Structure formats: C-alpha cells, structure tokens
Amino acid sequence: MKEALLYLIPTTLGSTPVDRVLPAHNIRIVSGLRHFIVENIRTARRFLKQCDTKIDIDSLTFYELNEHTDRHHISAYLEPIRRGESVGIISEAGCPAIADPGADVVAIAQGEKIKVVPLVGPSSLLMAVMASGFNGQSFAFHGYLPIDGGERIKMLKRVENRAYSENQTQLFIETPYRNRKLAEEILQHCRAETLLCIAMNISCEDEYIVTKPVKAWRDNLPDMHKKPTVFLIYR
Known part of the structure; x- marks a missing residue:
C-alpha cells in the first residue's frame, strides 16, 4: 500500500496567479488529495479551485484549524493518514507552519513518525x-x-x-x-x-x-x- 503523507501546501501571498508562484508538481499533488487541514474553509476552497478548476470541491473533507480550534481535537485531523489516505495542510497565505497554526499538526505527525512533505512555494x-x-x-x-x-x-x-x-x-x-x-x-x-x-x-x-x-x-x-x-x- 502506498505510504500516506502529510503535505504542507503553500498558497499565493495575494491575488497572484497560481501558475506564477507554484510549480505544476504542487497542482498534481493537490488534485489527488481528498482531506485538507485549513485555517479558513472558504478561502481554501477558492484556492483549490484556482489550482484545478475540475476539482470536485464538495467531495473533499476540510478540518478547520485556527485560533478558535480546541487543541485537543487536532490529533483527530490525522485520522485519514492513519487509515492510509494522505492529508494536505493549507495556510491562509504562504507556507504552512511558518507563523501558522499548522505547526501543531506537524508536531503531532513527527511524533507519530508520519512522513511530512513540504512543497515548494512563496514565503x-x-x-x-x-x-x-x-x-x-x-x-x-x-x-x-x-x-x-x-x-x-x-x-x-x-x-x-x-x-x-x-x-x-x-x-x-x-x-x-x-x-x-x-x-x-x-x-x-x-x-x-x-x-x-x-x-x-x-x-x-x-x-x-x-x-x-x-x-x-x-x-x-x-x-x-x-x-x-x-x-x-x-x-
């Protein structure tokens, strides 16, 4: 069975076109994921549509992680990985886990020896x-x-x-x-x-x-x- 990974997915820093700052490899990864940990579901959905207009947004699962999230719930966001499905973390802008609550998820993943894959993008x-x-x-x-x-x-x-x-x-x-x-x-x-x-x-x-x-x-x-x-x- 293919290893389930935690992908750190950078986003644009503003209204910059996706293809100007993100490589095609990122788009391929994003298009293949079905579970995302995000700061804001609305903006994450918009970003994913910019990456791939054919993506079926309604088939995706989003876990919201921001200042209002109960930290005791974060570990559960990695359940898809534990059952063999990769997960992506999307920041509001730029790179996840840098001045970003995604760092808490990454810490749990590292503690469980889940492979963390940072993708290339703007910081x-x-x-x-x-x-x-x-x-x-x-x-x-x-x-x-x-x-x-x-x-x-x-x-x-x-x-x-x-x-x-x-x-x-x-x-x-x-x-x-x-x-x-x-x-x-x-x-x-x-x-x-x-x-x-x-x-x-x-x-x-x-x-x-x-x-x-x-x-x-x-x-x-x-x-x-x-x-x-x-x-x-x-x-």
Whole structure:
C-alpha cells in the first residue's frame, strides 16, 4: 500500500496567479488529495479551485484549524493518514507552519513518525530577507510584537540591539490595519541610522520592498493600510 503523507501546501501571498508562484508538481499533488487541514474553509476552497478548476470541491473533507480550534481535537485531523489516505495542510497565505497554526499538526505527525512533505512555494519572510540587502546568514523572526505599547517599545529596542550586537537581521510582522502605527513607533524609538526595510504585498503586482535608514523614512512612509507587510531592521 502506498505510504500516506502529510503535505504542507503553500498558497499565493495575494491575488497572484497560481501558475506564477507554484510549480505544476504542487497542482498534481493537490488534485489527488481528498482531506485538507485549513485555517479558513472558504478561502481554501477558492484556492483549490484556482489550482484545478475540475476539482470536485464538495467531495473533499476540510478540518478547520485556527485560533478558535480546541487543541485537543487536532490529533483527530490525522485520522485519514492513519487509515492510509494522505492529508494536505493549507495556510491562509504562504507556507504552512511558518507563523501558522499548522505547526501543531506537524508536531503531532513527527511524533507519530508520519512522513511530512513540504512543497515548494512563496514565503514572504524569506523573500523579504532576500530583497532587503540585510544579513541572510543570520536572521531572527519574532512574529507579532506585543500589543501593549510599553512592552512593544521594549521589544523593539531589544531586537534593534540584537541587530547591532549579533550582526543579525530582525524580522517581525503586524496585523495589516496596524502597520502604520508600528512603522511610526519604529521611527520614533529606533536609532536614526538603523536600517529599516518595509516589504509589502510580496509577489503581487503592487509589490513594494524598500530599504532605508530610519531617518530617511520619517515623513516618507508608504501607504501600508491593510497590506500584508514584513518589517526588517538591521544595523
């Protein structure tokens, strides 16, 4: 019997056509699966239709995994694999298990010695590092910074210090509607000479990736409202 696998299926980072960022091999894999673990069923169904217009969406089984999911239920999502059927994990954008709840499923699969297969696809974090001009040999991703203003400023200063003391690129993200506020805090609390890269809508038609010293960004921030953005700082 063919081995049942857990596939990590990257999605597009925006409205980019599937064939621009995903290889044909991914489409073949997706078309052969009948079980998917997803953050949002509606957007996952739309993505699958973009991959293969002939796919019978109603014949598929979806398991929803997001901040509302009871973590005690996650192991059951792998039941198809235990009975010999492969399963795919689909993120809302980019690569599953990177700043994504899919990591919890992967951890269970690894613990059960289920083979995990990551498929090729766009990662906004890696693409931002590639295009920033910053250190690509040593970098740290901090996810979302604290919501509390005082704690967020402390964290900003901490990661900035790491950029200088460890010669390490620092990455973080924010909820898109709060991008502007975070950018303004970086300009207010980081050193004037610290380099800041703002990477927005990566791989999309209106992609924007620009690096400047903090002082050069002052009074010169782009429109970031509701645009998926990666912030990177470096010495």
